[in-house]
Amino acid sequence: MAGPLQGIRVIEFSQIIAGPVSGVLLSDLGADIIKIEPPWGDPWRAGIAPLSESESKGFITVNRGKRSVCLDLNSEEGQSIVHRLVSKTDVVTVNNRADVLDALKIDYETLRKIRPDLVYSEITAFGREGPFAGNPGYDLLMQGLTGIMAAEGNMDGYRYGDQKLNEGVPRYLSVMPMVDYATGYSVVQSVCAALFHRERTGQGQKIETSLFANALTIQGLSLTQVENAPSPTFDFVQNDLPLLREAGLTYREIDAIYRERRPTPFGAFIYYRSYQTADLVITLGCLSEPLRKRAADCLGIEDIRFDEGYDPTTEESIEFAFTLARKAEAMIKEKTAEEWLRIFDAAGVPAAPLLYIEEMIDHPQSKATGMIIEQQHPVGGRVRYAGPLSKWTETQPEPVRISPARGEHTREVLSEAGYSDAEIEAFHQAGSAKTG
Amino acid sequence: MTGPLDGVRVVEFSEIIAGPVSGVMLSDLGADVIKVEPPWGDPWRDGGGPFAEHESRPFIAVNRGKRSIQLDLTKDGGREAAHRLVKIADIVITNHRPDVPAKLGIDYDTLSAINPRIIYCEASAYGLEGPYAGGPGYDVLAQAFSGIILSEGIMWRGVPRMIRTTPFVDFATGYAIVQSVCAALYYREKSGRGQKIGTSLLANAMMFQSGQLARTSGGTTRPQQWHDEDLPMLQAAGVASSEINDLYFETRSFPSALLIYYRPYHTADGLIAVACLSEPLRKRMCECVGFEDRRFEPGYDLEAPESIEFADHLLEKVEGLIAEKSSEDWLRIFHEAGVPAMPVQYVDGLLDNEQAIANGLVIEQEHHAGGKMKLVGPLSNWSENTPEAKLPSPALGQHTAEILAEAGYSAAEIASLLESGAALG
Numbered sequence: 086m087a088g089p090l091q092g093i094r095v096i097e098f099s100q101i102i103a104g105p106v107s108g109v110l111l112s113d114l115g116a117d118i119i120k121i122e123p124p125w126g127d128p129w130r131a132g133i134a135p136l137s138e139s140e141s142k143g144f145i146t147v148n149r150g151k152r153s154v155c156l157d158l159n160s161e162e163g164q165s166i167v168h169r170l171v172s173k174t175d176v177v178t179v180n181n182r183a184d185v186l187d188a189l190k191i192d193y194e195t196l197r198k199i200r201p202d203l204v205y206s207e208i209t210a211f212g213r214e215g216p217f218a219g220n221p222g223y224d225l226l227m228q229g230l231t232g233i234m235a236a237e238g239n240m241d242g243y244r245y246g247d248q249k250l251n252e253g254v255p256r257y258l259s260v261m262p263m264v265d266y267a268t269g270y271s272v273v274q275s276v277c278a279a280l281f282h283r284e285r286t287g288q289g290q291k292i293e294t295s296l297f298a299n300a301l302t303i304q305g306l307s308l309t310q311v312e313n314a315p316s317p318t319f320d321f322v323q324n325d326l327p328l329l330r331e332a333g334l335t336y337r338e339i340d341a342i343y344r345e346r347r348p349t350p351f352g353a354f355i356y357y358r359s360y361q362t363a364d365l366v367i368t369l370g371c372l373s374e375p376l377r378k379r380a381a382d383c384l385g386i387e388d389i390r391f392d393e394g395y396d397p398t399t400e401e402s403i404e405f406a407f408t409l410a411r412k413a414e415a416m417i418k419e420k421t422a423e424e425w426l427r428i429f430d431a432a433g434v435p436a437a438p439l440l441y442i443e444e445m446i447d448h449p450q451s452k453a454t455g456m457i458i459e460q461q462h463p464v465g466g467r468v469r470y471a472g473p474l475s476k477w478t479e480t481q482p483e484p485v486r487i488s489p490a491r492g493e494h495t496r497e498v499l500s501e502a503g504y505s506d507a508e509i510e511a512f513h514q515a516g517s518a519k520t521g
Numbered sequence: 522m523t524g525p526l527d528g529v530r531v532v533e534f535s536e537i538i539a540g541p542v543s544g545v546m547l548s549d550l551g552a553d554v555i556k557v558e559p560p561w562g563d564p565w566r567d568g569g570g571p572f573a574e575h576e577s578r579p580f581i582a583v584n585r586g587k588r589s590i591q592l593d594l595t596k597d598g599g600r601e602a603a604h605r606l607v608k609i610a611d612i613v614i615t616n617h618r619p620d621v622p623a624k625l626g627i628d629y630d631t632l633s634a635i636n637p638r639i640i641y642c643e644a645s646a647y648g649l650e651g652p653y654a655g656g657p658g659y660d661v662l663a664q665a666f667s668g669i670i671l672s673e674g675i676m677w678r679g680v681p682r683m684i685r686t687t688p689f690v691d692f693a694t695g696y697a698i699v700q701s702v703c704a705a706l707y708y709r710e711k712s713g714r715g716q717k718i719g720t721s722l723l724a725n726a727m728m729f730q731s732g733q734l735a736r737t738s739g740g741t742t743r744p745q746q747w748h749d750e751d752l753p754m755l756q757a758a759g760v761a762s763s764e765i766n767d768l769y770f771e772t773r774s775f776p777s778a779l780l781i782y783y784r785p786y787h788t789a790d791g792l793i794a795v796a797c798l799s800e801p802l803r804k805r806m807c808e809c810v811g812f813e814d815r816r817f818e819p820g821y822d823l824e825a826p827e828s829i830e831f832a833d834h835l836l837e838k839v840e841g842l843i844a845e846k847s848s849e850d851w852l853r854i855f856h857e858a859g860v861p862a863m864p865v866q867y868v869d870g871l872l873d874n875e876q877a878i879a880n881g882l883v884i885e886q887e888h889h890a891g892g893k894m895k896l897v898g899p900l901s902n903w904s905e906n907t908p909e910a911k912l913p914s915p916a917l918g919q920h921t922a923e924i925l926a927e928a929g930y931s932a933a934e935i936a937s938l939l940e941s942g943a944a945l946g
Contacts (some may be wrong), residue, residue: 310579477701
């Protein structure tokens with residue numbers, strides 16, 4: 086049994102993270118992914134945690150499940166090879182600038198002539214319209230531009246031994262490039278919806294999404310709230326901010342004012358946060374009133390804010406919230422993490438231990454779900470990462486291939502496309518296709 | 522032109538954020554999304570503080586595009602109505618605790634007996650196996666459990682806090698549901714077969730952290746060693762979590778190159794971010810700012826103590842240079858040289874942002890309680906099918922009678938269901 090996309094072939098021209106993530110997910114769903122790399126390889130081969138000149142753990146992570154074909158698309162011969170491959174392909178994914186797509190002859194208009202029912206998925210940074218249309222896009226820039234960095238507002242800087250760097254400017258979220266991943270996910274949903282449509286109508290098409298669109302989408306909750314103009318923060322950004330900047334205030338000073346204007350979410354300071362217990366840290370996740378009441382019962386605290394008609398915005402209310410938060414903090418410090426987790430679990434209060442990623446990767450829960458897969462990479466040795474996202478009763482996806490070396494499958498894929506050994510050798514000599 | 526999922530009917534038995542997010546996206550793609558709510562409504566209707574009865578802005582954000590039917594699934598009539606809906610549906614989405622669907626009669630075995638072609642997608646918290654299989658799932662717990670909170674290491678009131686900007690594990694899971702059901706629709710179109718698909722908050726928290734996980738590959742790495750040997754001792758000795766946090770960060774590799782080329786900077790008048798992830802881009806940035814970085818030389822040892830000292834000095838120098846000109850000047854200089862750079866902004870101006878509007882990312886809807894509201898629109902543009910934001914977020918039970926009629930109930934039957942409280946609205 087193979088995944089739901091068994092028999093679907095995808096050609097991936099995308100590089101770095103967002104596009105390649107979609108290739109991993111599509112391969113997990115059973116598609117055959119051919120990654121076309123330029124002679125110098127995907128630049129992300131030299132990404133985070135390098136292993137050799139052309140391999141890094143950062144790259145391996147977002148390129149498992151694929152075959153690599155190395156072609157020089159600046160050569161006519163390289164272009165003709167791509168066009169032959171596209172004639173037998175269902176899906177193409179790109180994340181290049183528009184002028185580059187044209188120059189390399191991998192734009193939608195060119196490819197649809199070769200394969201009229203092609204599903205063509207394009208990631209841009211900012212969309213094809215607007216003042217930033219041609220600008221480059223990276224996760225960090227999206228975090229900065231769309232308010233993620235400012236809302237997070239972490240200005241502690243980076244610690245390294247006694248050193249502290251980058252203090253006073255907001256740090257970006259460095260655990261994961263969340264905008265890149267969201268965009269990769271969205272490509273997969275578009276491609277699958279488009280394949281469904283093609284199956285029903287015979288029609289292919291081009292779909293465009295952007296890092297910017299996905300940065301906005303994952304902030305949907307904040308955006309609904311800021312739109313409530315004239316809200317204090319909205320007013321601040323529109324009116325005060327330009328003046329404060331002109332007056333030369335530092336970012337830290339401005340941030341303090343911004344944060345004063347942001348409303349304190351009701352209940353959030355007690356019921357949805359992390360706590361220090363007598364030994365370890367735990368988190369509590371109560372988003373509805375019944376759950377909050379149960380948590381209050383477990384803690385033995387009286388929260389008058391549940392009373393009908395309570396006004397959470399008065400000065401006394403805020404004072405009350407802080408007093409109660411301190412009380413809850415003190416209560417939770419009295420017992421160990423294990424005791425609290427048992428108490429909360431018995432009462433049906435959502436709570437979890439706070440783990441390091443190194444603990445989680447070996448945790449029985451991670452193993453039981455089959456989400457940790459382990460593969461041997463020829464350069465990197467043992468690598469572990471997240472496996473397929475979903476379990477299917479009919480078409481269970483399975484991860485197959487380790488991340489390929491540059492051009493590892495040039496020979497194999499070209500011979501599947503009908504090229505003879507002699508032709509492939511000639512391409513290699515001419516530099517239009519590199520066989521590894 | 523309609524969306525690619527035109528004619529597809531989705532029954533959403535899901536609450537709070539992850540499941541509902543998938544319903545919004547499916548509706549944008551053209552599906553008819555029916556949200557089945559319990560008599561008391563989706564608890565998230567009060568999320569973040571309601572502005573009217575059963576209506577809050579965070580709820581509206583993740584429920585536009587849907588119709589609401591209010592059923593009491595603990596009553597025979599309500600359950601029967603849900604089953605008749607599933608009979609005319611293509612997709613069912615649930616995100617309850619694993620034992621709840623069977624109690625409500627909306628588990629896969631029951632529903633696939635009623636409609637064998639049904640595609641049933643279940644989002645759980647931690648998956649259906651393992652010691653936490655029955656556990657409750659919320660974004661903050663998934664962040665805690667999966668290492669996200671401790672990797673980010675942001676301290677608040679003496680403890681590490683969650684990433685608070687967005688419940689992105691919930692959103693990731695919503696995306697994953699959409700891609701799964703679309704792939705399953707494609708498969709059903711070819712094979713005629715429906716199926717059950719399960720995904721979880723944990724699965725998506727891990728997928729988003731795949732890069733970190735690949736670096737956590739056991740045995741030889743310093744963080745792994747620290748975790749296996751130092752951490753148990755520190756915890757047993759009762760060392761404060763903030764101190765453990767500092768020690769943890771010392772074991773993690775020092776991203777010295779990234780600290781210059783991939784980060785936000787203070788300019789003379791504001792903040793900008795630069796993002797150079799490849800060497801050619803980094804070299805261009807050196808030229809623009811006017812400094813030399815000898816670490817590009819082949820064979821340079823980044824780990825040597827003098828290299829780290831060099832990195833510190835260089836960093837201070839670059840910060841000084843960038844502080845000399847205004848954001849506007851720098852953005853122009855970087856843009857001309859092809860160095861990726863952008864201003865750092867607040868979220869509060871985004872729905873009025875020219876770039877967002879130009880690309881159709883901002884929609885305006887008339888909400889029955891909230892009036893005119895701006896929201897984020899569909900996230901993709903299609904050349905043949907046009908995804909479209911249709912309905913505003915529904916009032917609780919707004920479409921109960923309408924949907925029951927579509928499921929084949931007569932007016933008299935609907936009246937009696939409403940009378941008995943099996944259906945409400």
